[in-house]
Amino acid sequence: MSTVATSQIKLTPEEARPRASVRSRLQDALPKIVLAPSFAITIVFVYGFILWTIYLSFTNSKTFPSYAITGGRAYQRLWNWTFDTDPPSSWYTSITNMGIFGFLYIAICLALGLFLAILLDQKIRGEGVLRPIYLYPMALSFIVTGVAWKWFLDPGLGLEQTLHQWGWTSFHFDWIKNKDFVIYTVVIAGVWQASGFIMAMFLAGLRGIDGEIMKAAQIDGATTFQLYRRIVIPLLRPIFLSAFIVLAHLAIKSYDLVVALTSGGPGGSAWLPSNFMYEYTFKRNEMAVGSASAVIMLMTIVAIIVPYLYSELREKPR
């Protein structure tokens, strides 16, 4: 009895509210309604297909998906290939290349981007012209970058040939044809493309730093180096996070750059895991192995990004 009474009492304030409540409730719900389709699409096409890929990696799917779970043979094969170093298996080549490429690409892009941004921030003349010049490579697709650098680095067509014609005949640069160095040419082309964009991110960050802090430090007698080392770079920490995440995902999905620049490299020596995944899934009709390699790529990126995000985002609410 008493419950009924309380619920009745509870209802009264709601009833008492004016009729406009429908409108205000709609207003409250509007963002959710607008976001719902893209949310649903993300759920299905990103997370749904991640689960789908994980599922496929435990089947023995070949040309077409097969739905009977048959165990972790695909992972077992990848595991065996991981230790096939002499001669290197395609999987071993792919993951070591990922390590080399990922580390150098992210490190050089961050360093170069920051350096260029600091230089451009010195209130120089013509900044408006210089900035887009550095930024434009990002507007090109990886395919264009790859083909342009392929020609430029080709000893018979590009840099080496030109310098030979100019008389410097001892000049030798054939990395793109060399199985041990070809991955570094991918780094060069990748850095060329992305560092301008990273520069723009850092430049925005630098412009956001309060001038008063800088002045205060200068009055306290800080040298320029100290100023950047102790004040500016620590203040740019959120930019480092964003830049890192942008670069990390660009690195892990670099597929087209390798194909356009090296067509896989001599004996497949320029492969990245994404090339491995595509080859095995679509060309070799080994969908289970391809899916397993995709899952491992996902795990790798999760292992790097999640702790980083966690440590960065935790400090925010101080």
Added chain:
Amino acid sequence: MLRKLLIGTALASGLAFAAHAEDVKEVQMLHWWTSGGEAAALNVLKQDLAKEGYAWKDVPVAGGGGDAAMTALKAMVAAGNYPTASQMLGYTVLDYAAAGVMGDLTETAKKEGWDKSVPAALQKFSVYDGKWVAAPVNVHSVNWLWINKAVMDKIGGTEPKTFDDFIALLDKAKAAGVTPLALGGQNWQEATMFDSVVLSTGGPEFYKKAMNDLDDASLKSDTMKKSFDNLAKLVTYVDPNFSGRDWNLATAMVIKGDALVQVMGDWAKGEFHAANKTPGTDFLCYRFPGTDGSVIYNSDMFGMFNVPDDRKAAQVALATATLSKSFQSAFNVVKGSVPARTDVPDTDFDACGKKGIADLKKANEGGTLFGSLAQGYGAPPAVANAYKDVVSKFVHGQIKTSDEAVTELVKAIDDAK
């Protein structure tokens, strides 16, 4: 009873009439023949079909190449939306047939006599479980040498008949300061050349055992080691800049006279024709030394899907037109390959084409027509690609000796099976 029969007949004929009336006069075709010569060759087929009243509709493929087309096809078939036919290669046809999505053209095949005119080796891929599921369009063969005649005359070379002759010829070119061998250092080109090397080193029997039957003993044998040694010898004659080069650029080196010879399938002839070169006077086509009498082939096929009944008439028309003698001749003259049936007159073909047709006929009769492992006609894609990996790693030095190469080859093939 009689009345029932009459009604039944009336209904049936009515249905037949209705079905006939609703026949879709359109052929939906998935293919990646979009470049100049290929598109021109395909136009012949479009016109033939237009004469019979069938419209041609290309299924659009984003990105162009064969891989993109196969990915698109997979998606279409998964969605139950079959094209009338699709350009397909080798084991792909059998994969789709095993998945039960291919049509049945056996009646048409019987009427047109395909069983007798299409080489038995090709029927392995166009006939599944006794049913015709694909129409072969052409036969390419890969054991060819393409030689620049001007360079050949300059160094005073003659047609090499054995592998040792070939090495001697390459030495002559080297001495004359010409790049002896034009090679593109991509895995499929290296493996395509190695197909010929194996046939030359081990002979037809050995090629079949090792490269088509994947017999373990043959793959491990000393003959296979010797084949790898011979490949290593050939690789010493390429220019230092060969790695990653596209096949048509390698052909261009021969056309320009920068290089003496390229080992490549007969699609290279298209490049010579595009540069207005004539066989016999500007360039020479010989069989790879020691492989005369045998043909290593690959073939383009039109896979025929199990389309709804109202589209079957169009499909039959397409298949009939594809294997008609007139189209086979007209198409292959332009494409550089040879007809997929052995009873097509060779009058319109050039010297290389005539030799190709004669060789195919001889190889078919003598049982020396073999699928190219590098081109995916020797074994399923997983095995073929494992093979390409090993050959390419051997050429580029990740695999150092022929002993190691043979061990790796056996391991890779076992793993992929």
